[in-house]
Amino acid sequence: MTRITRLTHAAACALGLAFLSGTAAIAAEDAAGITTSVTPDTLPAKKQTEPGLYITAAEAAALLETRDDVVLIDVRTPEETMFVGFPTVADANIPYLNVDPAHRHNPERGSYAMTHNPGFVPATLDLLDQTDARAALVMCRSGGRSASAVNALAGAGVDVPLYSVVDGFEGDKNEAGKRTVNGWKNAGAPWTAKIPAGFLHEAD
Template sequence: MTRRLAQIAATPALALSLVFSAPLMASADNHGAAIETTVTAKELPGKKQTETGLYITAAESGALLDRRDDVVLIDVRSPEETMLVGYPGAADVNIPFKLIDPTHPFNAKKGRYEMMQNPSFIPAAKAYIQAADPEAVLIMCRSGGRSAQAVDALTAAGLDLPLYSVVDGFEGDKSDAGKRSVNGWKNAGLDWTYKVREGYWPAAE
């Protein structure tokens, strides 16, 4: 099943459950082949490490998705982020791991409003993945923290297939100047859009 057909086929199941740049190695070119990346756990901070120990960079993800249609990319940022910050056309679906807390508690230390766990994340992600039936799943957030948490949550929920955390995410890590200009999907010059396509938010269908 192609990645586009997987998106279409998975949408009804998701709607029900949500009622609420280093090149890749040659082995990544073939369907079902192992995915080889340049990332190891020892070079990552603890908050970006996962139980599965499977990691990939945004640049590697872009190259992989160009070559294979049996791998899906799940955007786990909040819907507000996808609409206001944008997203890559290569992403299959937005299933947020966390949501903006509607009570808007403010974290003065971090200088931001808090987020809350999305109670529909596990059933929604499992429904999408089961319908799409990919060989592997790439999980991506802003900069690699939430994606690692999402991978661990899905692993704990019994999902048994390769789950890769995209370690630098869509926007990348911060530079010494506090700008997200170090790495990440956008900084790799990969495709990006600010126009949300129909079906990207399955909960809204």
């Protein structure tokens, strides 16, 4: 979905998502005019960032219904976006980490190893330059990788406000280990698994 098309969505969707976000405690607006209910000191260390800017998935969805000057960057692997889905309003998929091509096994995590994407920062800088965004929302599965990605961008000198979506696309796990607590999908925000041409963004 293009950034302009977002503005044509029904206002009722935005209001419903804002209600789901639990916006009882609203923080002060940043330079881009974004408010959020996230209290930084309640976040685990792995979800905290150097810029200290955070937003929930439900709040992000509501925001993007009315703002065409804010970009949403999905930093998960292309495989995740293809098999699990991604927000229809996401501007680009720029992986922060990729699955190790050799599929080395990580016994502690019970998964395949991940490797850093050397093109992550250049590709993101390229996207921000193309869109002239006033702020960027960075999303992963549940808020860990997005925090690391935000720190990498901040360290590279990105000067637009960088928000980590603290609950990501799938959300945190419940006591049974299921991702049903929060996140973009659980908020009922629009998503798809149909990858459009050019969604995977790479620097020229």
